[in-house]
Amino acid sequence: MSDLAGLFDVEMLKAKLYAAVLSDVLDQLGSPNQALKPFVRPLDEASILCGFARTGLYMKRYHFPEGHNPYALEMDLIDSLAPGEIAVLACDGPTDRIAPWGELLTTASMVRGAAGCLTDGLVRDVRRIRELNFPLFHGGIGPLDTKGRAEMMAKDEPVEVAGARVEPGDFIFGDADGVVVVPKRLFREAVTLALSKIEAEDTTRDELLAGASLRAVFERHGVL
Template sequence: MKDQELFDNMCEKLYSAVISDTLDQLGYRNQVMRENINPIDPAWIVAGRAKTILSVDIHHLPEDPYTKEIEAVDSVKPGEIVIGCTNESRQNGLWGELLSTASKMRGGRGAIVDGLIRDTAKILELGFPVFATGTKPVDSQGRGIVIDYDIPVLCGGVMVHPGDVIFGDRDGIVVIPGAIIDEVFQLAMDKVTRENHTRDELLEGYTLRQVYDKYGVL
């Protein structure tokens, strides 16, 4: 299955809890980012390949504050989700409307930032899914700077490698190692089917014990 079809299917048929459960089943038990990173529109669901960006706090005005940031955003490929690692900075708004617009026009599927963002009204209008810990209207210039991209980063408490598959919805963000995405997708789809049968039979009046013994899911 090609990436675009895979990601569209994930957004339509899966949800973060069932993906997390599937990763638990496979022995990957620390793949969910911290609960304080949320979509600015709770209805947004996103899936795509990780495009990592690393930013650090600074306390001076550099000569070229945006060089790496521009390089990183201009190199976004179709199907990628920007993972903006700020080490949970509260000093600046790394992400905003213009970076969202540039990423969307490059084929990006969204952005996840373990820090603050700005321009939320314009991002909502654009319809580009962005997750963050909060908002702050200040510019990053002189407060933070992108120092590298396409490298492993620790975002929301989870190690993210370029090319990992990211899934996010209102319940949380799950990082799926790229090498096991096909297995995770198939197992998660199977669990969704069993959960659907469980729900239907509970609504018919069967007990939780009866349906758990039959389908093995909660």
């Protein structure tokens, strides 16, 4: 598991954070391109994706030699997931061909304590995955298997998912607004700023509910 996990209570972060505030503070920190393209959506909009990235890179394949196991590296990644880690599968999406995730990978990941899956590829077996309440953010839904179409060619290397760079150990947060990637080097600062901004937003909301003007509240707290 990421060595950053001990800096904050991840369950607390899952309860308090949201994608928009993380995006705001990353803008403030000079990293404005950390939100994934909006075609990546949660399978269940009530789910929260919160954890640390383990990456897998897929490419299209059109032929498999006899005796070759196209799932080998994929299985290695899933079998090595630790509690709190998220399988991040880069498929050069949006795609109508590469569908790396389904019910059995979900089950194996859950048993290992994984925090979810993020992919810009397709997913399948969605009815069963919804029943498992496993956080899954995807680039589309389709019935295709990867065999004969694609293969994981590298794992635990930097990848690009839906327009955002993801490195192993980066902090991933997703909700109904979308997914944000917090680079490892910015994790402590970004989360600290986000929690502070959330407090200011709570105060702003209370004052607005009490009838204060938006301009007056913004001038006091600088939050909008």
